[in-house]
Amino acid sequence: MSVCADFPAGIDASTNHGVSVNLNIIGSLSIDTWVKLRQPIQNGRSYIYIRDTAGGSGYEVAITRNNIVAGKNTLTFIKGGVALVDSSVDIVNGTPVHIAITWNSVTKDIIFYRNGVAVQTINEANAILDSAGKISYICFPFANSSINGCIFHLNIYNRILSLAEVNYNMNHPNNAIRNGRQLGVSQESWVGGVWKDLSPNAYDGTPTGVVLGSGNNLAGRNVSL
Numbered sequence: 001m002s003v004c005a006d007f008p009a010g011i012d013a014s015t016n017h018g019v020s021v022n023l024n025i026i027g028s029l030s031i032d033t034w035v036k037l038r039q040p041i042q043n044g045r046s047y048i049y050i051r052d053t054a055g056g057s058g059y060e061v062a063i064t065r066n067n068i069v070a071g072k073n074t075l076t077f078i079k080g081g082v083a084l085v086d087s088s089v090d091i092v093n094g095t096p097v098h099i100a101i102t103w104n105s106v107t108k109d110i111i112f113y114r115n116g117v118a119v120q121t122i123n124e125a126n127a128i129l130d131s132a133g134k135i136s137y138i139c140f141p142f143a144n145s146s147i148n149g150c151i152f153h154l155n156i157y158n159r160i161l162s163l164a165e166v167n168y169n170m171n172h173p174n175n176a177i178r179n180g181r182q183l184g185v186s187q188e189s190w191v192g193g194v195w196k197d198l199s200p201n202a203y204d205g206t207p208t209g210v211v212l213g214s215g216n217n218l219a220g221r222n223v224s225l
Contacts, residue, residue: 003190004213007139009038009148014141015185015195015205022182022201023051023136023156024058026128030161031061032100032113032169032176037073037093037149039065045076046147047140048099049154051131056081058131061101063091063147075112077101082126087112089119096152098170102160103128116167138185138195138205150213153186 007013017023033048044065051058060078064086075089089112091097100113105127112120138154139147153173159180161169169176174186176198184198185205190212195205 003187004036004150004152005138005187005190005195005207006150006211006213007147008209008211009143009146011143011146011209012141013143013146013209013211014137014139015207015210016141017136017138017183017197017203017205019133020136020183020201020203021132022158023203024130024132024134025156025158025182026130027105027158028103028160029059029128030100030102030157030159030166030180031155032098032161032166033061033154034096034098034152034170034173035063035091035147035149036096036152037063037091037147039093039148045145046149047137047145048147048151049136049138049156050140051136052080052134053137053141057129058134059103059128061099075099075101075114077103077110077112079124079126079128080131081129083124085110085122085124087120087122089114100161100166100169102166104160113163113166116163116170118163118166136183136203139210141208154183155181155185156183158182 058080066072157180189196197203
């Protein structure tokens with residue numbers, strides 16, 4: 001079934017992917033996702049993915065709402081308890097957008113991608129702190145921090161994706177690159193009421209408050225790299 005996972009504002013909407021040991025990444029990593037936002041919530045930050053709801057470790061991807069410029073939203077990468085890195089990369093409401101973030105633990109560069117283009121690089125030297133035993137969520141299990149929109153797919157890697165690989169995943173979201181993938185869900189991996197993890201780890205997501213809408217059939221399928 002091809003669906004959009006809709007995480008509405010005002011309710012505790014998320015998918016819980018468990019303690020997921022292999023997502024306790026402290027070295028280089030990459031995250032890519034297709035999203036379609038409504039207006040992010042009023043308190044300023046809407047979370048696409050979070051490792052460790054208690055804070056103090058792990059990593060998070062969020063959209064930050066600009067409360068001065070109406071409709072302006074920017075992409076944020078968070079090293080829990082260490083650094084909040086706000087980019088200037090605009091994420092437009094009401095249309096599907098491909099987002100990717102890579103963190104290089106050697107060079108300390110965070111690269112923010114939008115629709116297959118490396119828009120901004122920010123150097124941030126702090127390490128990602130160990131988050132062993134913490135839960136991974138797509139979206140945030142608290143109503144005031146919902147993504148308020150649809151997530152069509154999401155992948156997390158324990159390595160840096162190249163520009164070519166980011167573009168491949170953007171164009172083939174239902175058949176993403178497998179090398180290094182530690183979590184992978186797509187608009188076609190909803191099975192039996194859970195969001196099935198397509199990585200070898202099988203970190204299937206248990207949904208709460210998620211509304212399943214029609215999928216967009218974002219792209220076709222080619223052999224995965």
